[in-house]
Amino acid sequence: MDAQTSFLDKLFDRGILHSSGVDGLYARSGAFEDVIRRFEDYVLKIGEGETSEAMVFPPGMTMADFETSGYMKNFPQLAGTVHAFCGDNHGHMDLLECMATGKDWTEGQKRTDLALTPAACYPLYPILARRGPLPEGGVTVALQSYCFRHEPSKDPARMQMFRQREYVRVGNADEAIEFRETWKRRGKEIMDALHLPAHVDVANDPFFGRAGKMLGASQREQELKFEMLVAITSSENPTACMSFNYHMDNFGKAWGIARADGEPAHTACVGFGLERITLALFRHHGLEIENWPEAVRATLWG
Amino acid sequence: MDAQTSFLDKLFDRGILHSSGVDGLYARSGAFEDVIRRFEDYVLKIGEGETSEAMVFPPGMTMADFETSGYMKNFPQLAGTVHAFCGDNHGHMDLLECMATGKDWTEGQKRTDLALTPAACYPLYPILARRGPLPEGGVTVALQSYCFRHEPSKDPARMQMFRQREYVRVGNADEAIEFRETWKRRGKEIMDALHLPAHVDVANDPFFGRAGKMLGASQREQELKFEMLVAITSSENPTACMSFNYHMDNFGKAWGIARADGEPAHTACVGFGLERITLALFRHHGLEIENWPEAVRATLWG
Numbered sequence: 001m002d003a004q005t006s007f008l009d010k011l012f013d014r015g016i017l018h019s020s021g022v023d024g025l026y027a028r029s030g031a032f033e034d035v036i037r038r039f040e041d042y043v044l045k046i047g048e049g050e051t052s053e054a055m056v057f058p059p060g061m062t063m064a065d066f067e068t069s070g071y072m073k074n075f076p077q078l079a080g081t082v083h084a085f086c087g088d089n090h091g092h093m094d095l096l097e098c099m100a101t102g103k104d105w106t107e108g109q110k111r112t113d114l115a116l117t118p119a120a121c122y123p124l125y126p127i128l129a130r131r132g133p134l135p136e137g138g139v140t141v142a143l144q145s146y147c148f149r150h151e152p153s154k155d156p157a158r159m160q161m162f163r164q165r166e167y168v169r170v171g172n173a174d175e176a177i178e179f180r181e182t183w184k185r186r187g188k189e190i191m192d193a194l195h196l197p198a199h200v201d202v203a204n205d206p207f208f209g210r211a212g213k214m215l216g217a218s219q220r221e222q223e224l225k226f227e228m229l230v231a232i233t234s235s236e237n238p239t240a241c242m243s244f245n246y247h248m249d250n251f252g253k254a255w256g257i258a259r260a261d262g263e264p265a266h267t268a269c270v271g272f273g274l275e276r277i278t279l280a281l282f283r284h285h286g287l288e289i290e291n292w293p294e295a296v297r298a299t300l301w302g
Numbered sequence: 303m304d305a306q307t308s309f310l311d312k313l314f315d316r317g318i319l320h321s322s323g324v325d326g327l328y329a330r331s332g333a334f335e336d337v338i339r340r341f342e343d344y345v346l347k348i349g350e351g352e353t354s355e356a357m358v359f360p361p362g363m364t365m366a367d368f369e370t371s372g373y374m375k376n377f378p379q380l381a382g383t384v385h386a387f388c389g390d391n392h393g394h395m396d397l398l399e400c401m402a403t404g405k406d407w408t409e410g411q412k413r414t415d416l417a418l419t420p421a422a423c424y425p426l427y428p429i430l431a432r433r434g435p436l437p438e439g440g441v442t443v444a445l446q447s448y449c450f451r452h453e454p455s456k457d458p459a460r461m462q463m464f465r466q467r468e469y470v471r472v473g474n475a476d477e478a479i480e481f482r483e484t485w486k487r488r489g490k491e492i493m494d495a496l497h498l499p500a501h502v503d504v505a506n507d508p509f510f511g512r513a514g515k516m517l518g519a520s521q522r523e524q525e526l527k528f529e530m531l532v533a534i535t536s537s538e539n540p541t542a543c544m545s546f547n548y549h550m551d552n553f554g555k556a557w558g559i560a561r562a563d564g565e566p567a568h569t570a571c572v573g574f575g576l577e578r579i580t581l582a583l584f585r586h587h588g589l590e591i592e593n594w595p596e597a598v599r600a601t602l603w604g
Contacts, residue, residue, distance in 0.1 A: 018357065018429045022364045022415045027425060030356030030444075054332030055320065058463035059361040059448055062324045063408075067401070076387035076397055081411050082418065083385050084452040085378035089511045095378055099369070104413070106365075109383050111408035112452055113324045114462065116384065123329060127320045142332075146361055146448065150386040150414060160416065161360035209391045 004155040004233040007283065011156055014287045023152040024160035028275075031289060035278045038300040040165055043272055044142060046186060047167050052139040057123045059116060059146035059161070066115035068254050069122045074207050074215060078149040080116035083109035116148035120164035121269045125255040128170060133258045134265060138171025140179070156279055157232045157239045163274040168267065172259060173248070176268035180226075180246050183270035187228045187242045193299045196230050196241075196280050203227045203243060224248070230280045241276045245269050306457040306535040309585065313458055316589045325454040326462035330577075333591060337580045340602040342467055345574060346444060348488060349469050354441040359425045361418060361448035361463070368417035370556050371424045376509050376517060380451040382418035385411035418450035422466035423571045427557040430472060435560045436567060440473025442481070458581055459534045459541045465576040470569065474561060475550070478570035482528075482546050485572035489530045489544045495601045498532050498543075498582050505529045505545060526550070532582045543578045547571050 011017040018027035028036075044054075060082060066072065072079050085095060085108065098105035117123060124141055128134070144165045151158060169179035184200055191198035203225035207215040219225060228242035245268060251257070252265035259265050285292040313319040320329035330338075346356075362384060368374065374381050387397065387410065400407035419425060426443055430436070446467045453460060471481035486502055493500035505527035509517040521527060530544035547570060553559070554567035561567050587594040 015355070019432070020364050020425065021366065021428065025360060025362060025364065025416065027360075027429060028358045030358075033356070033358045053317070054335070056330045056332075056335045058327060058329075058461070060327060060450075060463055062322050062327065064323065072387075072407070073398060073401065076389075076394060080384045080386050080414065080416075081408055082382045082450070082452075083408075083411070084382050085374075087378075092378060092511045096375060099375065105374070106383055106385075106413040109385070109413070111406070111411070112382065113454070114327065114382075123322060126323065127329060130321070148362075148384070150384075152415070159360070161362055209394045 004153075007233050008154055008156045010287065011279075011282070016282060016287060017156065022160075023154055024158060026156070026159065032278060035281060035289070035300065036163070036274045039272070039274065039277055040144070042300060043165060043190070046190070047140075047142060050140050051142045051167070054142045055124065055127075055144075057117065057120065057143065057145035059148065060114040061117045061123045062126075063111070063113050063115050065122060065126050065255075066118075068126070069118075069251075070254065071118045071122075074212065075118065075205075076208055078151060078206070079118055080148045080150055082112045082114040082116065084112050086110045117145050118147060118149065120145035120147055120166045120271060121168045121267075124168055125251050125257060125267070128265075129255040129257045133260055133262065134170060136260045138169065138175055138259065138265065141168045141170070142166075143168065155233055157276050159275055162276070165272045165274055166269050168269040170252075170257060170265050170267050172263070173266045176246055176266040180244050180268040180270070184226060184244045187244065187270065191228060191230070191241075193295075194277075194281060195293050195296050196277075196284055198228050198230045198241070200226050200228055200244075203240065230276075230284075232276070232280050232283050239276055239280070241273050241280055243271045243273075245271070306455075309535050310456055310458045312589065313581075313584070318584060318589060319458065324462075325456055326460060328458070328461065334580060337583060337591070337602065338465070338576045341574070341576065341579055342446070344602060345467060345492070348492070349442075349444060352442050353444045353469065356444045357426065357429075357446075359419065359422065359445065359447035361450065362416040363419045363425045364428075365413070365415050365417050367424060367428050367557075368420075370428070371420075371553075372556065373420045373424070376514065377420065377507075378510055380453060380508070381420055382450045382452055384414045384416040384418065386414050388412045419447050420449060420451065422447035422449055422468045422573060423470045423569075426470055427553050427559060427569070430567075431557040431559045435562055435564065436472060438562045440471065440477050440561065440567065443470045443472070444468070445470065457535055459578050461577055464578070467574045467576055468571050470571040472554075472559060472567050472569050474565070475568045478548055478568040482548050482570040482572070486528060486546045489546065489572065493530060493532070493543075495597075496579075496583060497595050497598050498579075498586055500530050500532045500543070501540075502528050502530055502546075505542065532578075532586075534578070534582050534585050541578055541582070543575050543582055545573045545575075547573070
């Protein structure tokens with residue numbers, strides 16, 4: 001805890017991040033953003049020739065697709081839904097009165113058609129499903145999105161709103177698994193190029209509740225998800241800066257994405273936690289970008 | 303309406319935007335994003351020497367600062383608040399049952415400490431206030447944020463989630479007004495360089511309800527806010543692609559930003575609607591970027 005708060009305070013002091021007053025919600029400085037942009041460009045170059053198309057998503061997704069994803073069942077504590085005022089003039093008067101007297105005016109807010117996106121690749125699947133069967137050989141999409149996780153924390157590497165850059169592979173089982181293995185290897189090469197000490201391990205997602213314990217155990221047993229771990233604020237609990245996921249045909253079935261042969265698509269993705277990787281760079285190479293190792297600077301700005 | 307739907311359909315057909323199934327929520331293609339990035343670089347270059355610092359905000363702000371902004375009083379219909387599940391194991395069972403039987407499970411969602419940001423400059427003011435009195439001559443900040451407005455529409459230029467790039471001037475009244483006038487002039491030069499037919503007019507914000515009519519009239523009368531209008535889907539109702547705002551000392555007082563002499567700061571901002579400007583370029587120069595006028599391409603990619 002102390003190491004987390006102390007790193008966060010240093011980031012605030014140097015103006016690399018700015019406090020909002022709420023844990024996990026920070027303004028990014030120009031320097032922080034420049035690192036993110038350079039890292040994205042670097043990763044985009046690595047997958048350049050293999051990608052069918054690129055997309056960027058807004059920070060929200062449709063409530064219907066959010067429900068289809070199953071996220072609310074497994075991680076309800078982390079999800080966020082968007083609510084709005086839907087009243088008339090009379091309701092507006094009540095709202096103003098509520099605010100003036102310090103009552104909780106948010107109880108009048110109604111659900112909208114939107115949820116905040118919990119994982120960057122979710123909005124892709126319904127778009128692919130609507131196009132009809134995949135071309136032979138499937139597709140590989142480069143994408144980026146803000147994501148939301150409701151887990152206020154003093155750990156700067158655990159933000160409530162952060163960006164994930166991803167490559168997503170949609171095809172058959174072999175294609176999806178090969179993609180994941182390729183990126184596990186490349187992920188390590190990227191960390192080496194950035195001089196960040198990192199290792200891959202099976203992921204341990206925080207599935208909710210008693211039933212969730214079994215889901216987590218099953219995910220680990222099947223080795224569906226791996227993470228690239230880097231010590232940022234703790235060496236005992238390193239932070240997942242990349243993840244390498246094989247979803248089997250879960251999303252293919254959930255959204256109805258068919259392969260050319262009519263079978264449900266298998267999907268895999270590699271996700272890069274942009275804020276986390278940037279924080280790892282500041283943690284390991286210092287708060288002055290000018291003083292980062294020459295080779296790291298060449299990788300990002302070269 | 304027909305012109306709006308038809309332009310939106312063309313953007314979908316050409317894969318420039320992708321439908322999510324909800325009006326006003328779209329995935330952006332790589333080509334669309336490239337235009338946004340080039341436009342941002344272009345605008346950043348114009349204000350380069352005058353800016354004290356740069357920031358990028360996540361798509362949400364703290365509920366406390368959202369309340370301070372006054373947005374919920376004036377535009378409750380457009381605002382979005384973030385809600386989350388805060389139950390225990392028992393609550394989780396109820397949630398799962400609700401979802402399984404198709405009941406509205408969102409009624410159990412509780413408010414969090416976050417609202418979606420309605421205007422890109424709001425998160426800046428509390429950060430400045432916490433620093434204490436401004437330096438002599440004030441500050442100028444370059445910033446960017448996703449913004450949310452709950453107004454589903456078939457008009458592609460009226461998105462629910464979109465990005466604003468802004469310059470914000472914080473100082474005394476003269477400094478704020480001069481800044482706004484400078485950017486009104488530069489805004490027109492930018493539109494000329496992009497070969498976009500545009501004109502400046504006093505803004506007409508959709509203040510809510512009966513009382514709101516008077517607020518709108520007063521805003522127009524005081525000429526506090528101007529907009530750069532471009533015909534995108536209608537020549538009778540052109541779209542505001544930039545705005546030039548003088549807030550007097552409203553935000554300085556609301557958040558307690560003091561000038562070097564102790565008086566409340568006056569603020570002004572210029573906002574660039576990144577999606578709207580990009581859509582205006584596609585509307586006026588065609589859906590193939592390669593065919594845009596040479597001078598426009600040189601301005602953005604040169």
